[in-house]
Amino acid sequence: MPNIKSAKKRVLVIEKKTLINQMHKTALKTAVKRFEAAADEKNLDEAKALFSEAVSKLDKGVKQGILHKNTAARKKSQLALKLAKISAK
Numbered sequence: 593m594p595n596i597k598s599a600k601k602r603v604l605v606i607e608k609k610t611l612i613n614q615m616h617k618t619a620l621k622t623a624v625k626r627f628e629a630a631a632d633e634k635n636l637d638e639a640k641a642l643f644s645e646a647v648s649k650l651d652k653g654v655k656q657g658i659l660h661k662n663t664a665a666r667k668k669s670q671l672a673l674k675l676a677k678i679s680a681k
Contacts, residue, residue: 620649631674643675
């Protein structure tokens, strides 16, 4: 545990930021899982709406520094492929 006042404050700030990042990351994962569930059920209308929400959350995750940009790009590509597969049928 730090002894200096500024170091103590940094610990508190980091704890708060960690909680906020966890909250955003959880929301992001939930959005992706909801899209994948709709895609597995072959519900095209719902999947399209959830796809745009998931992509938006991924982009915000990159902007906030929660995800690496290549990770988000890979995820968006995978989700787009799933959407294309159910759209083709």
